Structures are given as C-alpha cells and as structure tokens.
Amino acid sequence: GAVVSQHPSRVICKSGTSVKIECRSLDFQATTMFWYRQFPKQSLMLMATSNEGSKATYEQGVEKDKFLINHASLTLSTLTVASAHPEDSSFYICSAYSGASPFFGPGTRLTVL
Amino acid sequence: QKEVEQNSGPLSVPEGAIASLNCTYSDRGSQSFFWYRQYSGKSPELIMFIYSNGDKEDGRFTAQLNKASQYVSLLIRDSQPSDSATYLCAVNESGGFKTIFGAGTRLFVKA
Numbered sequence: 001g002a003v004v005s006q007h008p009s010r011v012i013c014k015s016g017t018s019v020k021i022e023c024r025s026l027d028f029q030a031t032t033m034f035w036y037r038q039f040p041k042q043s044l045m046l047m048a049t050s051n052e053g054s055k056a057t058y059e060q061g062v063e064k065d066k067f068l069i070n071h072a073s074l075t076l077s078t079l080t081v082a083s084a085h086p087e088d089s090s091f092y093i094c095s096a097y098s099g100a101s102p103f104f105g106p107g108t109r110l111t112v113l
Numbered sequence: 114q115k116e117v118e119q120n121s122g123p124l125s126v127p128e129g130a131i132a133s134l135n136c137t138y139s140d141r142g143s144q145s146f147f148w149y150r151q152y153s154g155k156s157p158e159l160i161m162f163i164y165s166n167g168d169k170e171d172g173r174f175t176a177q178l179n180k181a182s183q184y185v186s187l188l189i190r191d192s193q194p195s196d197s198a199t200y201l202c203a204v205n206e207s208g209g210f211k212t213i214f215g216a217g218t219r220l221f222v223k224a
Contacts, residue, residue, distance in 0.1 A: 032210060043201065043216040044157070093156050095212070100162065101147065102203075102212050107156040 002028050002098030006105035014113055019081045021108045023050075023094030029074035030096035035067075038091040038107075050077040050094075084112045115140040117204050119215035127223050132189040134200050134218050139183070142207025146178055148187045149201040151217065157201055161187070192222040 003026040011019050023033055031052045036044040048069055049057040056069035066088075068080040081088055093107040116139045126132045134148075145164055149157035163169045163176040163185065175188040185204075189196055199217040206213060 034210075034212070036214075044214045046211065046213070049211065091154075097210055100145065100164075101159055102210070103159060104149075104156045109154075 002026075002096070002103045004094065004096050004103050004105040006092075006094055006108050008108060009106060010109045010111075012111045012113065013084060015085050016083050017112075019084050019110060021079045021081075021092055021094075021110075023077045023079070023096070023105050025075045025096045025098070028096075028098045030077075030098075031074060033071060033077040033094055033096045034102070035069065035077075035079050036093045036095065038093060044093065047079075050079075052077075081110065084110065086112045088112050115204075115206060115213055117202055117213050117215035119200075119202050119218050121216055121218060123219040123221050125221045125223060126192050128192060128194060130192050130222075132192045132196065132220055132222070134187040134189075134202075134220065136185045136187075136202030136204075136215055137183055138185070138202075138204045138213075140204065140207050140213075141180075141183060143204045144207065145205035146176070146185045147203040147205075147212070148174075148176060148185075149203060149214075150196075151199045151201055153199075160200075189220075192220075194222045194224045196220060197222050 033050040035047045050071040052071045071077040094105045095102040148160045151157045161176045173190045177186045201217045202215040
C-alpha cells in the first residue's frame with residue numbers, strides 16, 4: 001500500500017505552545033489530505049480537508065483559527081495547533097488517497113501539560 | 114448527519130473460529146466502503162475495500178456489501194490472537210472523498 005508519514009510521532013508541550021505536525025505522502029502525490037483527531041476509546045473524527053494550493057475545509061465545530069492547515073505542495077500538509085491547551089491532547093492522524101483508498105499516517109500523539 | 118454504526122463490542126471468539134463484524138450506514142448514495150484494523154495506540158491499517166454488492170475475499174478476510182440494506186460486514190476466518198484489535202468500518206460520503214468512520218468494534222480472539 002501507499003506510504004504516508006507523519007512527524008513528529010509524539011509531542012509533549014506546555015499549555016500555550018503552538019505545535020506543528022507534518023503529513024507527507026512518500027510515494028505518491030496527494031492534492032487532498034485529511035486530518036483526523038481521535039480521543040481515547042473513541043473513533044476517528046474528521047477535522048478538516050486539506051487542499052493543495054487552496055484553503056482547507058473545516059468540519060462543523062472545528063476552529064479554523066486554532067487548527068491551521070497549510071497544504072503547500074502535492075506531498076506535504078501541515079497542521080498547526082495554535083496555543084495548545086490540555087483539552088487539545090489527542091491522537092492526530094492524517095490520511096491521503098492513493099488510487100481509490102485512503103491510507104493513514106502513523107499518527108501524532110499530542111500531550112499538552 | 115451522515116452516520117456509520119457499529120456494535121462497540123467487545124466481540125470475543127475462540128482461536129480458529131469465524132469472527133463476524135457488522136456495520137450499517139445512513140448515506141444511501143455512498144459508493145466506497147472500507148474496513149480498517151486499529152491496534153491500541155496505532156493508526157488504522159486498511160484491510161479491505163469494497164464497492165460492489167456481494168462478497169469480496171482476500172485471504173482470511175471477506176467483505177460483504179448490501180447497498181439496498183445499507184449494510185457492510187467483515188468476516189475473519191480462522192481467527193488468530195493477533196487479530197485482536199478494533200475494527201473500523203468507514204464509508205465515503207456520496208459524491209466525494211470524505212470518509213466517515215464508525216466507532217469501531219473491539220475483537221478479542223482467545224488462544
């Protein structure tokens with residue numbers, strides 16, 4: 001299957017810090033990438049759709065000013081959690097389509113103290 | 114609100130048995146359906162996708178789709194302890210690539 005990478009895999013930061021997470025498609029190009037968040041024992045919740053060269057589309061209830069998305073190239077999308085707070089602690093996962101199926105990155109576990 | 118429903122489980126089966134996982138969805142126009150396996154603390158891993166009514170087999174896994182009933186299932190034959198994980202059903206919204214996930218079913222395979 002296609003390979004999607006994320007960096008970093010784990011972040012621990014203080015409250016008020018901004019955290020940037022990168023999502024890369026390694027062996028294919030992705031004009032669209034998706035960002036999900038998963039709290040413990042819950043399913044993946046789609047946060048936003050990242051579109052190369054244009055603005056991201058956010059799901060209802062997701063603050064666009066807090067979760068900043070940039071999709072600057074066909075292989076890279078970044079999610080920045082601005083001024084993170086403890087309630088933002090979660091598992092953030094990106095995905096991209098290769099062919100007809102979405103493949104997921106390994107995820108980034110964010111812990112805000 | 115488009116939804117994907119799964120029984121949260123846990124579903125417990127003995128080693129070697131068939132595990133049957135079920136999923137229903139609300140978007141009648143959906144055309145693409147996926148099953149993912151997720152181990153604790155890890156990202157989802159694609160097991161199978163299915164687009165057409167009927168069965169699709171891949172090794173020990175069989176996906177079944179019934180669009181009229183808005184129902185998709187996954188059968189795991191000869192279940193192994195390593196199959197113990199959460200299985201996520203995912204459905205693409207009609208007309209797009211947005212994927213909606215069910216809450217997942219936890220499967221335990223007892224040795």
